[in-house]
Amino acid sequence: MSKNKKYFGTDGIRGKYGEKLTDELAYKCGNVLGKRAAGGKIILGRDTRESGEALVKGIKAGVKDAGGTVIDLGIVSTPAVAYVTEVEGAKYGIVISASHNPKEYNGIKLFNGEGRKLTDDEELAVEKDIDGGLYFGSEGKEKHGAAELEQYYGLLKKVGGDLSGIKVGLDCANGAASMSAARIFAELGAEVTAINAEGDGKRINEHSGALYPEVICRVVADKKLDIGFSFDGDADRVLCSDENGRLVDGDAIIYIIAVKLKNEGRLNGNLAVGTHHTNMGVEQSLAEKGIRLERTDIGDHYVAERMREKDSLVGGEQSGHIILREFSGTGDGLLTALYLTSVLKNSGKRISELADNKVFPQVNLTIECADNKKVVADADVQEAARQVSKRLEGKGRLLLRASGTEPKIRIMTECDSYETGKAEAEWLKSFIEQKLGLKK
DSSP states (O other): OOSOOSSEETTEEEEEBTTTBOHHHHHHHHHHHHHHHTTOEEEEEEOSOTTHHHHHHHHHHHHHHTTOEEEEEEEOOHHHHHHHHHHTTOSEEEEEOOTTSOTTEEEEEEEETTSOBOOHHHHHHHHHHHTTOOOOOSOOEEEEOHHHHHHHHHHHHHHHOOOTTOEEEEEOTTSGGGGTHHHHHHHTTOEEEEESOSOOGGGTTTTOGGGOHHHHHHHHHHHTOSEEEEEOTTSSOEEEEOTTSOEEOHHHHHHHHHHHHHHTTOOGGGEEEEETTSOHHHHHHHHHTTOEEEEEOSSHHHHHHHHHHHTOSEEEOTTSOEEETTTOSSOOHHHHHHHHHHHHHHHTSOHHHHOOOOOOOEEEEEEEOTTHHHHHHOHHHHHHHHHHHHHHTTTEEEEEEEOSSSSEEEEEEEESSHHHHHHHHHHHHHHHHHHHTSOO
16 A cells, blocks of 8 residues: 555455444545535445444435435445446445455445546545535435346346356355355356355355355365355455366466467457566466566555556456456456356366466465554564565565555565475564564
8 A cells, every 4th residue: 555544445444343444434434425426326335244234324324414316236246336336427336345354344445436446546535525524415315226236237147158067166255246146157057056155244254255265175176066266255356266176366367367368369468467466477477478467566456557557458466356357447256257167168178277377385474463554664674574585586575564454464475485485484474573572
């Protein structure tokens, strides 16, 4: 995150419900956007979390008090809200969700009228307005958005096409994908095995979905399915399993799609966009196919900004935020899953054959730390990180960052030797823990 913000993190406003994220803040945010919309439409949706109901109520009240019109899509994916916002010509889209975070967290994600996440400068402007007092205009309006939502489902079905003969597994994480994923795949002819698809907000992301891709990998292997997908709570992320139960992460998904587009002569600039976390092996594999990878800061909105700048058609994050820009300007798990399944069927290959990219071993460690940004910026910590980077030079790399969505410090090493990368990551973790007084 390049700018110091009070409310917004890497992906919207997020925190434990009732602590950092309150009904009052939801009301103020709705009020600010209602004022900015100047009577225009605002699209609203949420995931299955129990706290979502109260936060939606606060958002609606704020928007309507400012004279805005709310179109409520109900429980839907984040990308559904982004898509409807754009096609309806709405001023803003709002999603109440904490994505992959545990049930006690929630969040507010914002989209502009183009269906893209706000830039840092736009978020700072919203923050200034939130702290600037309330606004009351003419009486606002509210309607249910069932008809508007069907436009999004129409796009998904068009992208997926005929999926008959494909056996697919879906882990919906008891989140937003529970409402539509299995139904849409089945309507397109796929044979569907769905798990964690009850939409139980008390169990959202609990040992399921994109944080636990090994769950769908086991299902795919045990049931001898062709492909499997794990969504996160708001379904803007997806991870994949090949037919052998092997993980196909976001980097590999980008690789598969970029190679497909390149072979069709449709990959603009022969460019794919990733982040500082994108695996070096994937970068090398893309280069061997004549495809260049550009890296951005962590956060799918940074990826989206770079993709717009470069007119790139595919990009995303290792964690499963995949942006297919010919269809949508934001990460969309269900859209990606349908697209990839279509690629699988039309290629006549197995998913393991398509995901033939190299992978350098990565080690990811975390440290619980409430003041994570300050600790990462500390001069001693930065010097320790420089020492690790110097030792890895020529054979690997280090990424040290403060999480923008959780009170954690994240350490990632990537190296041609797993043992070397692991040792360096653990050394840096130990150094930081000693700095924090967690170790003596």
